[in-house]
Amino acid sequence: MNNDFDKKLTELTNEIKLLRAQNTRLVAQAKQYAETKKLQDALYKIVDITNSSEDLDTYFHQLHLIVRDLTEAKNFFIALTNQPTQTLTFPYFVDEDDPTGSVTPQKIYSFEDYRGSPTMAVINSGKIQHIHQQQFAQFAFHGKLPEDWIGVPLIQKKEVIGALVVQSYEKDFKYSSRDENLLIYVSQHIATSLRRKQDSAALKQAHRQLKVINQELEARVSERTEELKQINRQLAKEVQERRNSEKVQKALYEITDLVSTSSNLNSLFEGVHQVISELMYAKNAIIAILSDDRKQLDFPYFVDEFDTAPESYKLDPEQFHEYPFLTMKVLATGNPILINNKAELARKTVGTKAISWLGVPLKDKDKTFGVFVIQSYDINHIHYERDLSILKTIASQISTAILRKEDADALKQAHEYLEHRVKERTSVLEKTIIKRRKIEKQLEHESLHDSLTKLPNRKFLAEQLKLVLNGSKSNRGCDIALLFLDLDRFKIINDSLGHHIGDLFLIEVSKRLLSCMRNEDIVVRLGGDEFCILMFQVDNESIAVRLAERVLFQLRKPVLVEQHSLITSASIGVRLAKVGVDDAVQVIGDADSAMYQAKNNGKNRFCLFDANIKKIVSQRLQLEQDLRAAIGTNQITLYYQPIFDIHANQVVGTEALLRWRHPQKGYISPAEFIPIAEETGLIQDIGESVVDMACTTLKVFSAYPELTDLYININVSAMQILSRSLDEYIRKQIIKYDVNPNRLNAEITESILIEDFKAATHFVQELKAIGMKIILDDFGTGYSSLSYLHQFPFDLIKLDKSFIQSTSDNSSNVTLIESIVFMATNLGIDVVVEGIETEQQKQLAKALNCKFGQGYLFAEPLPKENLITLMLNHM
Structure with missing residues (x-):
């Protein structure tokens, strides 16, 4: 019995052990099932919030709650990357121990900003990173250091799009491998749902933008539709105006053709009436024409429903404005008239009373010679401003057509007469042909x-x-x-x-x-x-x-x-x-x-x-062209050679001498370019430039009290005197520059006295009238006629330098100089001896009672600035 009992006890004990082991397994399985169900519920929730959340903020908050149910995730954030721009954003960030946050949601950070951080380690490696406190020294943290940290990559189609991070500040707390697996598993679904949510949010945003765009588009379409309606209305108006214009243009062409196709004026008027009838109501049309003497008004064309053409009106041209009738008013004023007032028409028209009357003048240039009238008796056919505008446009063409037709008829009659005359003079024509041949030969x-x-x-x-x-x-x-x-x-x-x-x-x-x-x-x-x-x-x-x-x-x-x-x-x-x-x-x-x-x-x-001449002439022509270009520029200037009172050894005046400084050839002698200027007529422009420059210099002299009495002599050639314009130009420039005419003198040579005594006399008289002094230059080189000293009011004569420079070789020249000085002094004329180059010549001039001298002994020709310095030193 005991054995049986023990046996049974043993069996029972073993069975209990089996049941306990089975129970343990079932408990483990139940726990695993609970975890699996919890995870599965979390995944369902992720899918649900992806579909149900209205915006990304709500989505991230609910996502946080889901993750928090699975693991310790009080502190949670999501980082998203943009690989093309190498940037980071933190759309969701919750940290209980760091409430101010080490980041700002939605702010964009560069990868460089987070280099060495655990977040970038997750993103760069694409793998989970679980970091304990003893490992934090290896990384660069932003904000408060946690006790434990897990970062999981968010991967879509093998591409890292960001990181999901949880962290804990509790001491002795460690995330388990379970937490790691949960986060890895959940992150895969979060990445997928995030993309869907982002796409959904983007789609909603696109829908909202599309709705706004559609609303704006509808508004613009509505606005554009209204604009197109306006454009269409304007276009329709322009098309109608164009059609009207084309009709008017066609009418103008047809009226022009009528001139050549009409056999007489009446057929022309009928054609014009028909053309106008196609443009407006013109059942009744009248053309009234004034006679050439404006004493009679005829009606060569008259078409009316009720009245017949009136007899010609006898008119008084002086009383046009006194006639009360509209036709006469158009003739008198030359202006068109449009009246739709029946009562007014009854007072101002003759015959059956119309209810609408439109008349435009027919003109030859500015002279009104007729009136074109259309009128209506039908209330359904009233004429308006458009009809007036059309008829005004056509009126000038009608006028031209009438005038051309009249001319054409007159010309036709003339041709008929001429043809008759040609037949009569056939024999005469043969003689004319012979005569014409002689003329052609001539x-x-x-x-x-x-x-x-x-x-x-x-x-x-x-x-x-x-x-x-x-x-x-x-x-x-x-x-x-x-x-x-x-x-x-x-x-x-x-x-x-x-x-x-x-x-x-x-x-x-x-x-x-x-x-x-x-x-x-x-x-x-x-x-x-x-x-x-x-x-x-x-x-x-x-x-x-x-x-x-x-x-x-x-x-x-x-x-x-x-x-x-x-x-x-x-x-x-x-x-x-x-x-x-x-x-x-x-x-x-x-x-x-x-x-x-x-x-x-x-x-x-x-x-x-010979071969050289062409080259020489070519050079001369080039010099002429250069001279034309130089006039009026600083190439052409004046140098001034002083004239001295040889007794007082004092400067009393200067002679202005032309100088041309060519930019390539340097100084060119006046003897070379003055003849060219005289032959080409450029001497006129040069002469005027000399006057301007001399007046300018006199203006400068006036700034120095010591120089205000100095004069300037300008040389005047025969060509300038014969032009008969230089004297007037001098007068104008003296006024313009406000210079004293007594300080501007003119030097002329004997040649002009020989060439044109009358022109020289006129020129001298004009300058003397201004107040200028006249000087006879180079006396003794030409005809040397002493009679000129009697006939002309010279103030000064300049003895040619050949006289003084030849006195050492020819003693008779001394006697001649003495005679000239004696005669000039008796006539009240001073003498300037030119060409004094030695002290001996100066002393001889003084001994011969010559008052003034000029030459290189005193000074060579100088620029204006050097001249002023010289003169100030001799004052």
Whole structure:
């Protein structure tokens, strides 16, 4: 029994052990199931909050509660990364022991800001980081140090998008491996749900933005629709206006065509009426026309439902404004009238009373010659401002059409008359044709000849030269010669005596040239005072030279023209040419260049063309161009040479001398550029510049009390006097610069007295009237006529330097100087001796009772500044 009992007890004990072991397993399983269920519930909640939370803040808060149910997570935050920008944000951060927070939610931090932190260790490694207190020294913590720290990466599609972190500040607390596994597992679902939540939030935000955009778009569409409606209304208006304009334009063209297509005025009026009827209601139309003397009003066109055309009205042109009728009012004022007042129309119209009346004037330029009227008796057809505007536009075309038609009819009648006359004069026409052929022949001759001298002209010369030079080449050294002549003094003659005398003088010169020619040679007038002589059969240059000498000899003789004995000379350029070699244009140009060289060499001579002349002439032309550019610039200046009272050894005045400082060539002598200026007419501009500069210097003198009495002499050439304008320019500049005219003197030479005594007299009188002094320059170098001292009111004469400088070699010059000084002194004229260069010459001038002297002994020409210094030292 005992054995059975023990056996049974043993079995029972074993069974109890099995049951206990089974119970333990069941408890463990139950606990594991509870944990699994808790985890599963947490995952469901994560899914639920992902779908149910309204915003990310709510989502993160509920997510925190879920994680807190699973593990110790009072302190919890989520960090999210933006890998392209290398930045961090902390959308959720809760820390009980660090309530101020070491981060600001939603603020963006760079990776660099969290370098070495455990959070960046999780993000960079993509693995869980469990850090205990003894490991904190390895990391850079932000805020208060925890006791234990777990960070789990949030991974989406193998990409780390952030980290989930829990931390504890409780001492002796450690997160378990269970916590790690839970957090790892949960983080995978959180990462997925976070992306969904972020996408959902972004989608909601996009929806909200889309809604705003849609609202804005609807508002803009509405606004744009209204704008388009306005544009469409405006466009419709413009289209209608364009159509109206096209209709009016078409009407204008049709009215223009009527001028040529209408057989008479009545058909023209009918056509105009029809054209206007297409634009407006015009059942009743009237055209009233004034007679040329404006004493009668006719109605050449009258279409009316009720009335017939009235008789012509007799009018008084002086009483147009007194007639009460509308047609007369349009005629009188020249203005259109539109009236839709039946009562007013009853008072101001004749015949059946219309209810709408529109009349526009028909004008020839500013003169009203008629009226075009349309009127309506129908209340349904009233005329408005648009009709008035259209009719005003068309009225000018109607006027033109009427006038052209009248002219065309008149012209047609004239043509008919002319045709009748042509038939009558057929025989006369045949004679006219013969006469015309003679005229054409004469015109052909005139086209090749100068109308004044009857000599062949430039065209004839060019054709002859081309014809001759295109011949067969010969073995001779030369075949022909061309002499190019320019009269040296013709401009003076023409300007001083007038074009009539100038023309007669050219005729006499042409006769003299013809008298020098061989029978086969040709004299040509190129124009102005230029002539050419074409010589044939020229074997050597001596033949051409002899002719040039004969011409110069003949032209030196005085030419008598209407009691004027005129003296001239010529500058001649000679160009030898060879047939079959030389070009006609080149030959004329070379002869012209040689002529310029002869003129440059002193005039009254000839010059044979050679290779150097073209270069010389080219340089001279370049100098002329440079001179044109220099005028008015600081290249052209005045130097001043003092004039001394040789007894008091004191400066009393100065002579202004032109200086040209070329930017490349340096100083150019006046002897080189003044002749160019006189030939080209530039002397006029230069002369005016001299006046300006002299007046400016006098203005400077006035600032020094010691210099206020000093005068300045300016040189005036014959060309400037003959221009007859310099005296007036001087008068204006004296006023402009407010200078004393007694301090500005003019020096003239004897040549102008010979060339044009009358012009010189006028010039001197004008300057004397201003208050200026006149000085005779270079006395003794020209004709040296003492009679001029009696005839002209000279204040001073300047004895040419040749007198004083030759006294040592010629004692008779001393007597001559003494005589001139004696005569001038008796006439009240002072004498300036020019060219004093030695003390001996100065003492001689003093001994001869000469008062003033000028020369290098005293001073050379100086710039204005140096002159002032010199004069102040001699005061």
